[in-house]
Amino acid sequence: MISxxxxxxxxxxxxxxxxxxxxxxxxxxxxxxxxxxxxFMGIGAYTAGILTSVYHVPFAVALxxxxxxxxxxxxxxxxxxxxxxxxxxxxxxxxxxxxxxVAILNMGITGGPFGLRGISKHTNLTLAVAAAVLAYLTMKRxxxxxxxxxxxxxxxxxVAAVAMGIDATRHKVLAFVISAAWAGIAGGLFAHWFRYLxxxxxxxxxxxxxxxxxxxxxxxxxxGPVLGAAALTYAPELxxxxxxxxxxxxxxxxxxxxxxxxxxxxxxxxxxxxKGLSISKLxxxxxxxxxxxxxxxxxxxxxxxxxxxLNDSSVSTDxxxxxxxxxxxxxxxxxxxxxxGIGSGGGEEHAGS
Amino acid sequence: MLxxxxxxxxxxxxxxxxxxxxxxxxxxxxxxxxAHGEIYMVGALIGLMTSQAAGLPFAPAMVTAMAGAAIVGVxxxxxxxxxxxxxxxxxxxxxxxxxxxxxxxxxxAVMGPQTRAFPIPFEVKxxxxxxxxxxxxxxxxxxxxxxxxxxxxxxVQNTKIGKAMxxxxxxxxxxxxxxxxxxxxxxxxxxxxxxxxAAAGVLIGMNFNAVDPSMGMMPGLKGxxxxxxxxxxxxxxxxxxxxxxxxxxxxxxxxxxxxWRDAIAxxxxxxxxxxxxxxxxxxxxxxxx
Numbered sequence: 001m002i003s004x005x006x007x008x009x010x011x012x013x014x015x016x017x018x019x020x021x022x023x024x025x026x027x028x029x030x031x032x033x034x035x036x037x038x039x040f041m042g043i044g045a046y047t048a049g050i051l052t053s054v055y056h057v058p059f060a061v062a063l064x065x066x067x068x069x070x071x072x073x074x075x076x077x078x079x080x081x082x083x084x085x086x087x088x089x090x091x092x093x094x095x096x097x098x099x100x101x102v103a104i105l106n107m108g109i110t111g112g113p114f115g116l117r118g119i120s121k122h123t124n125l126t127l128a129v130a131a132a133v134l135a136y137l138t139m140k141r142x143x144x145x146x147x148x149x150x151x152x153x154x155x156x157x158x159v160a161a162v163a164m165g166i167d168a169t170r171h172k173v174l175a176f177v178i179s180a181a182w183a184g185i186a187g188g189l190f191a192h193w194f195r196y197l198x199x200x201x202x203x204x205x206x207x208x209x210x211x212x213x214x215x216x217x218x219x220x221x222x223x224g225p226v227l228g229a230a231a232l233t234y235a236p237e238l239x240x241x242x243x244x245x246x247x248x249x250x251x252x253x254x255x256x257x258x259x260x261x262x263x264x265x266x267x268x269x270x271x272x273x274x275k276g277l278s279i280s281k282l283x284x285x286x287x288x289x290x291x292x293x294x295x296x297x298x299x300x301x302x303x304x305x306x307x308x309x310l311n312d313s314s315v316s317t318d319x320x321x322x323x324x325x326x327x328x329x330x331x332x333x334x335x336x337x338x339x340x341g342i343g344s345g346g347g348e349e350h351a352g353s
Numbered sequence: 354m355l356x357x358x359x360x361x362x363x364x365x366x367x368x369x370x371x372x373x374x375x376x377x378x379x380x381x382x383x384x385x386x387x388a389h390g391e392i393y394m395v396g397a398l399i400g401l402m403t404s405q406a407a408g409l410p411f412a413p414a415m416v417t418a419m420a421g422a423a424i425v426g427v428x429x430x431x432x433x434x435x436x437x438x439x440x441x442x443x444x445x446x447x448x449x450x451x452x453x454x455x456x457x458x459x460x461x462a463v464m465g466p467q468t469r470a471f472p473i474p475f476e477v478k479x480x481x482x483x484x485x486x487x488x489x490x491x492x493x494x495x496x497x498x499x500x501x502x503x504x505x506x507x508x509v510q511n512t513k514i515g516k517a518m519x520x521x522x523x524x525x526x527x528x529x530x531x532x533x534x535x536x537x538x539x540x541x542x543x544x545x546x547x548x549x550x551a552a553a554g555v556l557i558g559m560n561f562n563a564v565d566p567s568m569g570m571m572p573g574l575k576g577x578x579x580x581x582x583x584x585x586x587x588x589x590x591x592x593x594x595x596x597x598x599x600x601x602x603x604x605x606x607x608x609x610x611x612x613w614r615d616a617i618a619x620x621x622x623x624x625x626x627x628x629x630x631x632x633x634x635x636x637x638x639x640x641x642x
Binding site for chain 1: 379383385387432433436437440441443444445446447448450451452453454455456457458459461462570574577578581585610612613615616619620622623626627630
């Protein structure tokens, strides 16, 4: 049996994993920097918490309702803001996150500055871990789907993605909504674990903390955010055990640790370390990109588009076809510069190979 | 009404001072310096220490605070940002966030969590005619801010280093090819921005008679908002954005409940971004393919 201390730590870690994975869909996969993610968690937490404590709705229903309301807010916030790019998007989401927090703080039903009390305990470790695993599997499926590849394309080069027929805004908003829904679930779990909610738990600093998890872990893979969430949940606790001085000022060391981590491994804990492959402005925000693979796909897509041999749906539904054809083109190294010598190359000859 | 305008101007000019630091750093590095709010706090703290412990009068305390914050700003840049000049932008952002957490908690370790009162080193006079009131504080804040902004304008427009700053903001590589020491220019930019934030910190710390380690968070966000409002990267924009934000906040509080104060600021921010993302005086950057 694990001690209550580690039990709680594991529950929090699981919730943080869900938060990091959901933010990763927007920031890691789609390359859109969002700084108000904790607000969606807050919406989910308050919705679910109020539903179970005030209206005595079953926990499962409340959890789903929290996710739904968070998703709705994701849509409301995402629709106008996701037309913005880079830092502007970051600032707009930051602004919306703060507005949501202030709104929660000033509403009657939320308990305002006194917080929401009297939520019953429904979350346990099994449920939290199960939710985290489900979030991981969902994200895994999403990333390997047509939708996920479209997001990657948007991240790598939005202009090129749009030229390929991807509706960038629609994809980004959808990613934002899914991300908000998962944050809402994490919020519901959070509410029914701590049984008390306060708006300050969902402030800008919380959003920043989640972003740190994603970036620290590394945005290239799904394992990165998971690792980052686990590490940053545990780090303050680890510092607590070092010495009395460190324990008392552990947040100071936490901040220093973040800086040092970024200095040593700017690409995150899990990351290939291939730096500076800035193929676009968005790519530069993202930094670490899987250039060879992406380049290959982009090249192949360009060739296919130009020759109109294949319609759009067959282009992106099966990535194995892409790989085969790429192998056929002898481009598996992917080092050739984009768009040169491909259109004239073997696209047609190797089409059947 | 006139009273509100004065209140808005005083609040706005302090936002403008903070916004200038954000906008100058963003102009050169394209980095949102999240530790800027903490520099503001450090400035207020140094100002408090020098006027309380050392018993310095207002002007020397202010200058010490500005110089101290400038040094802290340069050190922060040297440690947390310069090694990441070529790293992914998100890594620098996280580094800035880490620095902000570090500085806030360092101040917490040094001074403790309690709010300190700021002793006023001079006599406060109240000027009032009818319902209109203005303290010598308001006058001081306005005058100091205006003086600093004029000074900054002169620095950026008419000096050699100012020219170098503008060149580096335009294009770092070309600037370095022209013999400009870009690293030195960036350090200088941080020093100037931090000094301005410290000035705002001392002024606001005195005005509200309160200095505490977490005082930098909200003004930091607001200053940043002001910078975006005016057009991030633009110095006149930051001044304008600060004043506008201060005015809007004061007016909004007068019309609505004061609890919604922060929501007003960010609501305006969201609105401006949606209508004109580049801000009021910002340039529209066309994405090149």
